[in-house]
Amino acid sequence: MMKLLKTLREAFFPKSAKGIPVGVFVAIVAVLVLVAILAPLLAPVGPNTQNLMGRLKPPGTVARGTMFILGSDELGRDLLSRLIYGARVSLSVAFLSVVLSGCLGTVLGMAAGYKRGWVETIIMRVVDIFLSIPAILLAIITVAVLGPGFINVILVLALTRWPRYARVAYGQTLAVANMPYVRLSKAMGASWIRILGLHILPNIIAALSVVATLEFGLMVLFEAGLSFLGLGVQPPMASWGAMLSVGRNYVSNAWWIATFPGICLFLLVLSVNLIGDRLSEYLNPKSR
Amino acid sequence: MIDGFSNTTLSISNLKVAVGPHSVVDGVDIDIRKGEIVALVGESGSGKSLTALSAMGLLSGRVGQSGGEIKLNGQTINPQDEVEMGRLRGTRLSMIFQEPVASLNPLLSVGEQVAESLVVHGRATKAQAMERAVQMLADVGIPEPEKRAKQFAWELSGGMCQRVMIASALIAEPDLLIADEPTTALDVTVQAQILDLMRRLRDKTGTSILIITHDMGVVASIADRVCVMYGGRVVEQAEVHQLFKAPKHPYTKLLLTTIPKLTDAPKQDLYSIKGMVPDIADFPEGCRFRTRCPLADKQCVKTPPLQPRKTFDDGLVACWHSELTETLQ
Ligand SMILES: Nc1ncnc2c1ncn2[C@@H]1O[C@H](COP(=O)(O)OP(=O)(O)OP(=O)(O)O)[C@@H](O)[C@H]1O
Ligand code: SF4
Ligand SMILES: [Mg+2]
Numbered sequence: 001m002m003k004l005l006k007t008l009r010e011a012f013f014p015k016s017a018k019g020i021p022v023g024v025f026v027a028i029v030a031v032l033v034l035v036a037i038l039a040p041l042l043a044p045v046g047p048n049t050q051n052l053m054g055r056l057k058p059p060g061t062v063a064r065g066t067m068f069i070l071g072s073d074e075l076g077r078d079l080l081s082r083l084i085y086g087a088r089v090s091l092s093v094a095f096l097s098v099v100l101s102g103c104l105g106t107v108l109g110m111a112a113g114y115k116r117g118w119v120e121t122i123i124m125r126v127v128d129i130f131l132s133i134p135a136i137l138l139a140i141i142t143v144a145v146l147g148p149g150f151i152n153v154i155l156v157l158a159l160t161r162w163p164r165y166a167r168v169a170y171g172q173t174l175a176v177a178n179m180p181y182v183r184l185s186k187a188m189g190a191s192w193i194r195i196l197g198l199h200i201l202p203n204i205i206a207a208l209s210v211v212a213t214l215e216f217g218l219m220v221l222f223e224a225g226l227s228f229l230g231l232g233v234q235p236p237m238a239s240w241g242a243m244l245s246v247g248r249n250y251v252s253n254a255w256w257i258a259t260f261p262g263i264c265l266f267l268l269v270l271s272v273n274l275i276g277d278r279l280s281e282y283l284n285p286k287s288r
Numbered sequence: 289m290i291d292g293f294s295n296t297t298l299s300i301s302n303l304k305v306a307v308g309p310h311s312v313v314d315g316v317d318i319d320i321r322k323g324e325i326v327a328l329v330g331e332s333g334s335g336k337s338l339t340a341l342s343a344m345g346l347l348s349g350r351v352g353q354s355g356g357e358i359k360l361n362g363q364t365i366n367p368q369d370e371v372e373m374g375r376l377r378g379t380r381l382s383m384i385f386q387e388p389v390a391s392l393n394p395l396l397s398v399g400e401q402v403a404e405s406l407v408v409h410g411r412a413t414k415a416q417a418m419e420r421a422v423q424m425l426a427d428v429g430i431p432e433p434e435k436r437a438k439q440f441a442w443e444l445s446g447g448m449c450q451r452v453m454i455a456s457a458l459i460a461e462p463d464l465l466i467a468d469e470p471t472t473a474l475d476v477t478v479q480a481q482i483l484d485l486m487r488r489l490r491d492k493t494g495t496s497i498l499i500i501t502h503d504m505g506v507v508a509s510i511a512d513r514v515c516v517m518y519g520g521r522v523v524e525q526a527e528v529h530q531l532f533k534a535p536k537h538p539y540t541k542l543l544l545t546t547i548p549k550l551t552d553a554p555k556q557d558l559y560s561i562k563g564m565v566p567d568i569a570d571f572p573e574g575c576r577f578r579t580r581c582p583l584a585d586k587q588c589v590k591t592p593p594l595q596p597r598k599t600f601d602d603g604l605v606a607c608w609h610s611e612l613t614e615t616l617q
Contacts, residue, residue: 116349137488180391187344187385188456189378190407234608 022278025271032268044069044078047085048236050138051076056254071256073246082238089150089239090268093232095159102212105165110204112166112195112285113173123195124170131164139222143231150233155231157219168211172204179203206283213276216225217269224265240265296362297322297463297496298343298381303356305338305347305520310568311354312522313338315354318498320464325497327492327511327528327542329504333565336500340466344383345373363462374527378405382457383466386473388449392441398425399437402456411460416554424455429485447478451485458489468500483510504544508532516540519565519576522594526603534614535604536597538581541613575607582616585607 015212035042045066050174052075059071070079112123126275130138142156176182181197224233224241233239240261297334298320301419305313313335320326331603342353345367358365366372382405385391391542392401402424403417412420414431418437425433428451436496438536439448450470455463462579472477490497507514507528514531516524516539533534564574566572566579574591578584598611607613 177409178389179393180385181393183346183389184385184453184456185404186346187377187383188403188408189374189376190408191374194408198396199393201395254604 015252016284018275022275025274028267029269029275032087032264033091035084036091039088043081043084045081047077047238048083049081051078052191052234056250056257059253059256066265067094070260071254073243074250074258075253079243079256082243083240083264084208086238086240086243086261087264089233089237090223090241090265092221093150093153093157093223094216096154097161097223098216099214100158101161102165102208105162105167106169106201106204108162109166110173110200113170114177114196114200114239120170123166127166127170128161130160131167135160136222136225139226140229140231143226148231148234149197150237153223153232156226157222161215161219164215165208165211168207169204172207173200175269176200176203182243183230210276210280210283211273213279217276220265220269220272292461295321297324297360298498299341299357299359299362300343301357301359302337303342304354305351306354307351308566312351312520312568315363316356316517316520316522318515318522318525320498321462321492323490324497325487325499325510325512327498327514328498328517329502329507329514330377330517331502331543331565332524333568334517336502336517337468339502339517340383340468340498342367343587344377344381344448344466345370346383349369366460368372373564375409377409378462380463381462381466382462382464383468384450384453384457386468386469388442388453388470388473392449394441397438397440398444402437403454405460416530420459421455423458424454427489428455430455430610430612431480439501439591445478446474446607447482450474450478450482454482454485454489456491458495461493462495464496464498465496466500469502472501479506480509483581487509488516494505509543515569516543519571521606522604523577523607524597524603524605525594526597526605530597530603536603537607537611537612538583538609538613538616540575541616583607583612585609 028270032255049067051072054068055074056074057068057072057076058078059069062068068078068080070083073082075077108123112120128259138160139156142154146152146156178194182195185195185199222242223232223239227239227241228245230245233242235242243261244258244265247261249256250257296319300316300318300352303313303316304311316335316339318326328339330336332549338347338351341347343358347353347367351365359365360376364412378553382570391613392398397600402421402454403414406412406417406420408540409418422433422437425436430448430451436444436448441452444452447595454470457496465470470486471482483506485496486499488494495589499506511528514526514528514538515522524531524535524540526536532544534542572579574589575581575584578588583586590609592606594604594606597605
């Protein structure tokens, strides 16, 4: 999936992507986040308000006194409103799953790297197992067990994605735990909780934030993928992935239904990934 | 020991440290009296750091204490007991290390790190601890301590960082400070200043100091008493002047001849002891020095006991032929 993104990125911004100031991408993400937060104020109508007289209307159509700026879907719902509310779902699923899996993975990774011994063996073997199974497959299997839905999608993503953070946290903790200042702090009587919180976490948070950023983009896609397959958020809740899924059935006569959520997804994931790349370059100038 | 417990700050007896199946510290005895500065010397790999780390309970990984007793002010302590050691570290025992700059967290201010042990042990509020830290920075001779307390390790020189470490180690007025090669990374002038500082602080507070070094020059300028280690054992132990005047162990003798003299021609190679320290696994039976010792004979296949040095009332030596050492050149 990352590979596809890289190829896409290179296709759309041949070389010049590096020349675009990262601020542009931050701005795109910021706008999308704002839209998600302010959804009720921005959306012309509710996301689930149906207008059966105005089904499958192209962008710009006026029906019953309201204008479908981006057209309407198969139930006559305003596509723009659904996109705006969909931003809420897509972003909050991604955000919450990143936070949950990030916390879980960081704690387990730090424990493995600091405590070593059997704690390390167990945690890191589980990490290896998780990382050896294709991620989306793992997510699909888990969701099949837990059942679909907003909360479950978040849980599934959190449960399947923590090993990414655990591995990074583990490696970084190993490195930092051997730093002379950790040894000195121990010699001053600091407890392991204090050492992990005061010395290790602040020193590994930068690396973790890069992972989190890249994961965020991936989580948006995972949610879209699960919803596209009908395993994500359930109708009538709008998410970009779910909208794509429905839109697919109407591509030939109502192109707009699938196109706009697609563009939104594309912009969001691209921006987040580029921010992540820049962040890692910035934090680790030696990487290039 | 003989002085009674109240007079001995740290007493290590028959300490054994194992790395896997090998005893890298093999029955070490060291006593540090109150207010005394004891130097622990020996070549790289002789087990100096491991001895010190065991006393702090800071051994980790494949390395573990496999025997011996450690007493602090006459009371037996258990270095493996994390709770007990957590209480003692930073309050009654503290330790500083070789890399002064890397020993300070780049993300925390100098003041915060000096205050660390007070905060960790709940001895003071954060504000009080910071105030004490500034005072302590002044005590270790850091100019503009208030400004420095807010700076970070990378803004200070190596010598400054070592002063900061000393400040953080001594802020809680411990009974014993262990300094593992505190001046090795510093240039000679700064080294002299740091040693002088440690001695002055000892005079002022009565803190006992165990200083680890492989530099006989450092020993001469700071120590009251010296323990010489070879291959994980103490081979000689004596008051500093007596040791320098009359080394009784062949290893000590050879170690002393490695000190450059001012009269030496500038580019002349230092005399260094023939051969290398054998690998842990390859130490010979009996006296561990016998593969390199010019006096070695059949008797040395048996381990020599640590006995009183014959000509002096102070000090111990572990060698079958110590009376012949002075004939070495
Ligand atoms: N973590 C470890 N794992 C395996 N072996 C170790 C470990 N730490 C020390 N050793 C071995 O134990 C022996 C003694 O080590 P120690 O660090 O105490 O030596 P030292 O006298 O302090 O030397 P130096 O002057 O180089 O600091 C060495 O042979 C070393 O290789
Ligand atoms: S016991 Fe023998 S080998 Fe060991 S130092 Fe003495 S003379 Fe040398
Ligand atoms: Mg050492």
